[in-house]
Amino acid sequence: MNTLTVAPSPHVHGDDSVKRNMYGVVIALLPALAASVWFFGLGALSVVLTSIVSCVLIEFLIQKFILKVPTTVTDGSAAVTGLILAFNLPAGLPLWIVVVGALVAIGIGKMTFGGLGQNIANPAILGRVFLLVSFPAQMTSWPVPSSEVDGATGATPLGLLKESVKSGTPISEIAGLPSTQDLLLGSIGGSLGEISAICLIIGGIFLLCTKVITWHIPVSILATVAVFGGLLYGVDPETYASPLFHILSGGMLLGAFFMATDYVTSPMSHSGMIVYGVGIGLITMLIRTFGAYPEGMSFAILIMNIVTPLINTYCKPKRFGEVVKK
Amino acid sequence: MLKTFSIGGIHPEENKLSAGNAIKEFHLPEDIKEVKIPVAQHIGAPAQPVVAVGDDVKVGQLLAQAGGFVSANIHSPFSGKVKKIEATTGDDGKPAMMITIAVEGDEWLETIDRSAGIKRDITLSAEEIVKKIGEMGIVGMGGARFPAQVKLAVKPGQAQALIINGVECEPYLTADHRLMLEKSEEILIGVKILMKAIGVSDAYIGIENNKKDAIDLLSKIAASYPGIHVQPLKMKYPQGGEKQLIDACIGRQVASGALPISVGAVVQNVGTAYAVYEAVQKNKPLIERVVCVTGKPLQNPSNFWARIGTPVKALIEAAGGVPEDCEKIIGGGPMMGRAFATIDVPIHKGSSGILLMNKKESKRGEIANCIRCAKCVSVCPMGLEPFLLSKVSAKSLWDMAEENHIADCIECGSCSFTCPSNRPLLDYVRLGKAKVMGIMRARAAAAKAAAEAAKAAEAPKA
Numbered sequence: 001m002n003t004l005t006v007a008p009s010p011h012v013h014g015d016d017s018v019k020r021n022m023y024g025v026v027i028a029l030l031p032a033l034a035a036s037v038w039f040f041g042l043g044a045l046s047v048v049l050t051s052i053v054s055c056v057l058i059e060f061l062i063q064k065f066i067l068k069v070p071t072t073v074t075d076g077s078a079a080v081t082g083l084i085l086a087f088n089l090p091a092g093l094p095l096w097i098v099v100v101g102a103l104v105a106i107g108i109g110k111m112t113f114g115g116l117g118q119n120i121a122n123p124a125i126l127g128r129v130f131l132l133v134s135f136p137a138q139m140t141s142w143p144v145p146s147s148e149v150d151g152a153t154g155a156t157p158l159g160l161l162k163e164s165v166k167s168g169t170p171i172s173e174i175a176g177l178p179s180t181q182d183l184l185l186g187s188i189g190g191s192l193g194e195i196s197a198i199c200l201i202i203g204g205i206f207l208l209c210t211k212v213i214t215w216h217i218p219v220s221i222l223a224t225v226a227v228f229g230g231l232l233y234g235v236d237p238e239t240y241a242s243p244l245f246h247i248l249s250g251g252m253l254l255g256a257f258f259m260a261t262d263y264v265t266s267p268m269s270h271s272g273m274i275v276y277g278v279g280i281g282l283i284t285m286l287i288r289t290f291g292a293y294p295e296g297m298s299f300a301i302l303i304m305n306i307v308t309p310l311i312n313t314y315c316k317p318k319r320f321g322e323v324v325k326k
Numbered sequence: 327m328l329k330t331f332s333i334g335g336i337h338p339e340e341n342k343l344s345a346g347n348a349i350k351e352f353h354l355p356e357d358i359k360e361v362k363i364p365v366a367q368h369i370g371a372p373a374q375p376v377v378a379v380g381d382d383v384k385v386g387q388l389l390a391q392a393g394g395f396v397s398a399n400i401h402s403p404f405s406g407k408v409k410k411i412e413a414t415t416g417d418d419g420k421p422a423m424m425i426t427i428a429v430e431g432d433e434w435l436e437t438i439d440r441s442a443g444i445k446r447d448i449t450l451s452a453e454e455i456v457k458k459i460g461e462m463g464i465v466g467m468g469g470a471r472f473p474a475q476v477k478l479a480v481k482p483g484q485a486q487a488l489i490i491n492g493v494e495c496e497p498y499l500t501a502d503h504r505l506m507l508e509k510s511e512e513i514l515i516g517v518k519i520l521m522k523a524i525g526v527s528d529a530y531i532g533i534e535n536n537k538k539d540a541i542d543l544l545s546k547i548a549a550s551y552p553g554i555h556v557q558p559l560k561m562k563y564p565q566g567g568e569k570q571l572i573d574a575c576i577g578r579q580v581a582s583g584a585l586p587i588s589v590g591a592v593v594q595n596v597g598t599a600y601a602v603y604e605a606v607q608k609n610k611p612l613i614e615r616v617v618c619v620t621g622k623p624l625q626n627p628s629n630f631w632a633r634i635g636t637p638v639k640a641l642i643e644a645a646g647g648v649p650e651d652c653e654k655i656i657g658g659g660p661m662m663g664r665a666f667a668t669i670d671v672p673i674h675k676g677s678s679g680i681l682l683m684n685k686k687e688s689k690r691g692e693i694a695n696c697i698r699c700a701k702c703v704s705v706c707p708m709g710l711e712p713f714l715l716s717k718v719s720a721k722s723l724w725d726m727a728e729e730n731h732i733a734d735c736i737e738c739g740s741c742s743f744t745c746p747s748n749r750p751l752l753d754y755v756r757l758g759k760a761k762v763m764g765i766m767r768a769r770a771a772a773a774k775a776a777a778e779a780a781k782a783a784e785a786p787k788a
Contacts, residue, residue, distance in 0.1 A: 005654045005688050006419070006667050008753055010739030012338060012497065012660040012687070016701070016746040018694055075694065117695040117747075214704065263699040268711060270704070319709035319731060320333050320569060321581040 018116075022076030024212040025258065028203035029083055032254070035186045035196035039145035040091035044192045048086040050095045054102035055082030062111045077116050081105055084124035087193020087254060088298065089131070092143045097135055101127040121305040122262045125298045132298075142189035156190045157183065157249045161241055162294035170238035183248035190250065197248040204257030213261040216273035221256040222247055224281025232289065240289065251297035252284070259297075265305040272308075272315030279304045328535055328560035331570040332579075334707040335562040336740045338661065340536060344500045344620045344627035349508055352617075352630040352644060354404070354429065361404055361635040362414065362424040363389060367674040368465045369472050370396030375425060381408045386435035386611050389425050392460070398473045398675075399463035400425075401611035403633035405433040417638070417657055417674075419667030427635075438610045444511055445607040448519055455523040455606055462605035463612045463675075467597030468502070468566060469658050471676035474598055478523050486590030488521050488529040489575050490599055492544075493559065493566040495534060496659025499679040501616040502596050504629045506533070506540040509600050514544070514551050516599035519606050521553065524592050530557045530575040531596070534565060563661060564738035568593050570707055582734050597678070612675055619645040621682030623652050635672040638680055642669065654688035656681040661739045691748035702741035702751055708734045712741035716751040719758025724765055727758045733766065735759050 036044040059078040063071045073079075085105050089098060105127030113119040132139045144154040155163070157178050164174040171177070178188045186196025194200070207213045229243030246252065251259075260266060260280050267276045280300045287296025354361070366372035373390035377383060383402040390400040406429045416422030434440060450458060460475035468491055490513075494502040506513060517529050531548075533541050535558050545556040557575050564570055569580045571593060578589040586593055594602075597615065604610040613634055620627040625646025632641060638657070642648055648655075648669075656663040658679055673680075702712040710731055718726040732755060741751040 004666060004668070006665040007654070007688075007690065008665075008756065009656075009663055009737075010661045010743050010752065011654065011656055011663065011665065011681075011683065012743065013691060013745075013748065014336065014338065014743045016744060017691070017748075018697055018746050021697075021699065021746055072694070077697075115695065117697045263697045266698075266700075268698060268700040268703050268713065273700075317703050317706070317709045317711060318333065319582065319734065320573075320707065321579040321584070322709065 018075045018077065021212050021263075022080050024207060024210050025080050026076065026083060028206045028212070029087065029193065029258065031199035031202050032087070032193050032196055033083075035199045036087075036091065036192045039186055039195060040143055040192055043143065044091040046095065047089055047091055047093055047098055047192060048083065050098045051086035051089070051102055052079050052082035054099045055079065055085065055106050058102055058106045059111065059115075062107065063115075067111070067115075072116065075116065078106060078110075081110065081124045081127075084193075084259060085127045087258075088124065088128040088191045088251065090139065090142050090190075091192040092141075093138055097131060097138055100134075101131045104130040117264050119264055120309075121302055122259060122265045125259060125302055125305075129298055129302060144189060145187045145195065154189045156294065157188055157245075158288065158294040159189075162288075165239060171241060172238060180244065180248065183245070188249075191254075194251045194254045197253055200253040200257060204253065207257060207261070213257070214270070214273070216270050217261045217266060217277045218256040220274045220277025221260060221281040221284075222252075224278045225252065225285055228282060228285045246285065246288065250288075250295040255280070255284075255297040255301055260301050260304070265308060267308050267311045267315060269312070269315050269317040271317070272311040275311050275315055276304050276308065279307065328558055329574050330560040330562045331565060331573040331707060333709045334705045334740060335564070335570075336705050336743055337561065338497050338563055338743060341497045341622070342500050342503070342536070343498065343622070344618055344629055345503055347500075347504075347627065347629055349504050349616055349629045349631055352632040352636065352641065354633070354636060355640060355643075358429070358637065358640060360406075360409060360426055360428045361633075361637070362426050362672050363400060363402065363635045364416065364672065364674055365390045365400055365423045365425065367400060367471060367634070367676070368398040369470065370394060370398070372423060373397060373400045375411050377408050377411075377425065379408050379411060382406070383408060383427060384433050384435045386438045386613060388611075392463075392473070396473055396476055398465050399461060399611070401463055401613050402427060403613035403635050404429045406430040415668060415671065417666055417668075417671040418664060424672070439608040444515070446515060448515070448522060448606070450606060452523050452525060455519055458606050459523070459602055462601075462610070464598060464601050464605055465612070465675050466595055467601060467615060467676060467678070468595035469662070469676045469678050471674070474594065474602070477592055477594070478520070480524050480587055480592065482525055484587055484590070485524040485526050485592050486528070487576055487592075488517065488524060488526050489572055489586075489591050489593045490517055490520075490529060490531040490596055491566055491568075491571055491593060492531050492533040492537075492540065492596040493571060494537070495561075495563045495566040496661055496663070496679070498620045498681050499618050499659045500620070500629055501618040501678045503537050503540055504618075505600055505616050506537070506544060506596055510543050510547050512603045513596050513599045514547055514554060515607065516601070516603035517554055518551060519602050520592075520594055520599060526592075527553050529554045531555070532557045532559050532565070532571050532575045534559050534561045536561050564707055564736065564740065567707060567736050567738060569736070582731060615673075615675065615677065617641060617673055617677050618679040620679060621652075622687065623649040623684040624682050625649070632673060634675055638666065638669040638671055638673060641673065641680055642682070648682070649684075651684045652682050653685040654683040656683065661743070662737065690750070693749055694747040696747055696749060699746060701744045701746065705740040705744045707738060707740060708736060710734060712751045712755060713749075715758060716741075716749065716754035719754040719761075724758070724762055728762045728766070732759045732762050
């Protein structure tokens with residue numbers, strides 16, 4: 001020993017890292033990915049791989065050749081964006097459209113703002129919404145799960161609900177509306193990662209247990225949906241679907257556990273997270289019930305992403321000694 | 327459910343390597359002929375030397391007198407001759423005034439009771455106790471080193487509870503733990519003395535649940551000390567923080583900028599309680615303390631009874647010496663301790679631990695972008711926003727830093743510890759806090775001066 005290192009405290013670190021959190025999300029999404037491959041076959045896997053590879057590659061190329069900064073693709077954030085983008089796409093989507101989505105997500109959604117931590121909106125959702133408005137036909141062509149017929153497409157549960165309610169059919173008489181068991185297991189139409197509620201719940205619990213996320217955002221979203229859906233259902237169960245149906249269908253669980261909880265675009269205080277979650281729950285339910293689209297999770301998250309800086313200004317954490325306890 | 331503080335907190339690895347090792351008396355090796363005693367070993371004004379070069383001093387003799395209201399007396403831990411009084415390199419690498427003593431024998435002042443027995447009867451009055459504690463140079467021994475008599479100078483009826491800090495929430499350190507096991511009754515008598523000094527009938531000794539043996543032992547003895555409650559606490563850092571400990575023990579939160587006495591609490595460390603016992607019952611000044619010498623690269627992590635002024639290097643030698651791969655040596659614990667620039671420095675009244683770290687442990691991780699995960703906000707025990715404070719400090723936005731309560735920061739380091747991006751959050755916040763507090767002090771001084779000027783201008787008219 002010749003010289004001593006002198007640095008200010010703390011002298012130890014808790015070993016948490018960006019990588020641990022990002023790959024935690026990837027691991028948590030593996031059960032849902034397995035369900036997707038089970039129901040939709042290798043078409044799902046090729047969309048997922050294309051999306052991840054394009055997102056990572058696009059980030060790498062932009063950092064290397066345009067921004068000329070050291071590359072950070074190994075931190076796993078681009079891979080997570082790719083995975084979540086793919087989970088929001090129909091299995092069997094032409095792969096070139098997937099690449100366009102990745103380009104919008106990473107190129108416009110993330111890198112134009114300065115990369116990881118700087119973006120305002122969730123890049124994966126931005127990519128998905130861009131594709132939805134640009135390629136409406138391809139983006140709503142949902143393959144039938146476990147189909148014997150190649151290329152057969154059907155409706156999502158929420159799509160079926162919207163069409164039927166528009167035409168005045170009471171919910172109990174809608175033909176082909178999936179059972180709770182189908183919603184849980186995932187033998188339904190939909191984006192490739194959103195179908196199996198049970199797999200998403202397992203992944204969500206994993207994220208909570210490993211402290212990658214806290215309960216505030218998912219619980220406040222789901223509670224809002226349950227209350228809002230419950231009220232409408234209580235008024236007229238033939239026009240409005242049950243709260244359980246709303247929670248288990250569409251992108252609700254995928255959004256609540258994996259998309260709304262995106263660190264960069266969600267609020268910084270626990271009270272802010274609850275405001276944000278309630279906002280997402282409300283907007284989603286308004287779109288689903290009264291809007292033109294059958295599903296509103298992506299739009300709701302995007303809107304609340306934009307509101308996040310405002311939430312951060314007004315919802316400050318509770319300071320020590322601010323409210324003196326009796 | 328075990329009690330703990332209500333906001334934030336972290337769970338660093340305990341690494342209490344020396345918890346099972348009894349405190350050993352440390353004798354100054356033969357080859358060390360002289361020791362240096364700093365005159366500033368406490369928060370507040372440095373003490374003023376009252377000895378001159380060439381004077382003979384005995385163990386326990388006053389070397390330097392408190393230099394103000396917030397200051398503390400310094401006594402000689404060794405006998406010998408005063409050789410030099412001059413500024414030399416202190417433990418932070420900056421010059422510090424020290425009294426050098428050429429050690430000769432071990433001759434104690436006769437007024438100090440060196441008998442082995444425990445003295446239980448408290449004969450001094452409350453005022454006499456506070457005065458004695460001041461005379462004997464007692465300071466907060468958990469590391470903050472705040473002069474003890476200042477905290478005890480409360481108005482009658484102002485204090486409602488005495489809170490004793492036996493938390494030792496810093497990883498590695500075991501000095502307080504060992505002291506509670508080996509000097510249990512003396513600590514309880516010390517607590518009794520402190521209770522009498524501030525006129526309260528209840529005292530709570532907060533101890534974290536990882537020290538079950540100390541909780542059991544003190545609870546057993548405390549049965550014959552009415553009013554002293556041993557309070558087991560759930561493990562969580564920084565429970566030893568004054569405000570956090572009050573919240574954990576009696577559920578009251580001290581407001582921003584206020585002192586513990588505003589909620590009727592006075593907090594002292596267990597080590598301080600023991601020093602108070604020795605000062606009041608045995609007439610012994612604060613000249614030695616328990617120092618935990620520990621760390622993964624060290625051969626024999628140990629707890630020593632060491633005289634103040636013992637060179638840090640000598641203590642490390644006694645615990646196996648500085649290993650080859652040692653990279654960083656810290657005075658205190660890993661969360662709030664200060665890294666030594668040199669180990670040719672003496673220990674002081676607040677030296678609870680000396681921690682050695684190897685190269686791997688002392689390396690900071692590579693800094694990445696803030697991912698706005700909000701984990702720093704979740705762990706902050708003061709309910710602040712470290713990500714925001716560090717950013718505004720880095721950009722010198724002092725107004726924003728003040729508005730966001732940077733002055734409340736207790737510098738516990740939970741934010742930097744937690745950050746997945748290895749951002750040096752506390753480095754920036756500490757900088758910003760110092761700046762903002764300077765601005766606040768200057769503003770208060772200017773306001774006071776303006777008020778006085780206005781008063782002076784008005785006076786002739788009246």
